[in-house]
Amino acid sequence: MFQIDYYAYSNRMVSIHPAEKFLFSFITMLICLAINSYAVSLAVILLMTGAVVLRAGIPWGLYLKLMALPAAFLLVGVAAIALSVSFSGQAAGTFWGFSLAGVSVGVSAGGLALAGKIFLKSLAAACCLYFLALTTPMVDIISLLRKIKAPSLFMELMGLVYRFIFVMAETAEKIYTSQSSRLGYVNLNRGYHSLGQLVSNLFVKSYHRSKMLFIALTSRCYNGEITVLERNYSLSPGNIAVILLLDTGLVLFGIWEKWGGPAA
Structure with a gap:
C-alpha cells in the first residue's frame, strides 16, 4: 500500500467531514490561482504545509519527498519560460546569456520573475491537492462526489x-x-x-x-x-468558521499586498 493511502486512513484529520477538507483545499487553491502574487503563493504553501504536517500529523520526510516530485517537474517547465531566445543577436533585456551558431540564449529579469511566479503558484496548488490526498481516503472523496x-x-x-x-x-x-x-x-x-x-x-x-x-x-x-x-460524518461549524477565516485572511492579505503593501 502506498504511503499516501496509508496516511489518508490514519492521519489525525481522518474523522473530519470530507466536505470541509475539500472546501478548504478547493477554495484555497482558487484564491492562489486568482491572486497573482508571490506572497500569497508562499502563504498558501506555508498554510497547507502546516495543516498537513502539524495538524494532520504527516511526517516531514514523507511530505518533503512528495513535494520534491512536482517541484522537480515544475523547475524543468519554468526553465523554458525564464530563457529568452533570439535569432538576430543578443536578446534584449538579458543580463546573462550565450550565443551558439547565431542563436542567442539569455535570461531576462522579466522572464525570471514570471518563471518564479508560475513556479510558486503551481507548487502552492500542488500543496492544496496533497492536503486533500493525504487527509481524505479515496472512498470518502468518491462518496462526496456522489452526493454532489x-x-x-x-x-x-x-x-x-x-x-x-x-x-x-x-x-x-x-x-x-x-x-x-x-x-x-x-x-x-x-x-x-x-x-x-x-x-x-x-x-x-x-x-x-x-x-x-x-x-x-x-x-x-x-x-x-x-x-x-x-x-457517517457530521459537519463542524467551528471547522467551517476556521476555513472561512483563513481563506478570508488570504484574500485580504492578497488585496493589501497588491494595493497597500510592497509591489508583487
Whole structure:
C-alpha cells in the first residue's frame, strides 16, 4: 500500500467531514490561482504545509519527498519560460546569456520573475491537492462526489483507476525483484533490457488482472455501479468558521499586498 493511502486512513484529520477538507483545499487553491502574487503563493504553501504536517500529523520526510516530485517537474517547465531566445543577436533585456551558431540564449529579469511566479503558484496548488490526498481516503472523496451529483461514469472510472494503481505497482515490484535476483540490473545495458521486459510484461499482466477483475465483478451482479460502505460524518461549524477565516485572511492579505503593501 502506498504511503499516501496509508496516511489518508490514519492521519489525525481522518474523522473530519470530507466536505470541509475539500472546501478548504478547493477554495484555497482558487484564491492562489486568482491572486497573482508571490506572497500569497508562499502563504498558501506555508498554510497547507502546516495543516498537513502539524495538524494532520504527516511526517516531514514523507511530505518533503512528495513535494520534491512536482517541484522537480515544475523547475524543468519554468526553465523554458525564464530563457529568452533570439535569432538576430543578443536578446534584449538579458543580463546573462550565450550565443551558439547565431542563436542567442539569455535570461531576462522579466522572464525570471514570471518563471518564479508560475513556479510558486503551481507548487502552492500542488500543496492544496496533497492536503486533500493525504487527509481524505479515496472512498470518502468518491462518496462526496456522489452526493454532489457528479457523473457516475466518472466516479466508477476514478475508483477503478485508483485501484489499478496499486495492482500495477505491486506487479511491477514483483517483476523488478525477480529481475534483480537474476542480476537483471547489474549494468546499464542489461538494465535497459530488463526495463523493457518489465514494461511489456507489466502491460500483459495488468491486462490479465483487469479481465479477472471484470469477471469477478460480473459474477457478483455488477451493473455499472460499485457500492461501498460509507462512514457517517457530521459537519463542524467551528471547522467551517476556521476555513472561512483563513481563506478570508488570504484574500485580504492578497488585496493589501497588491494595493497597500510592497509591489508583487
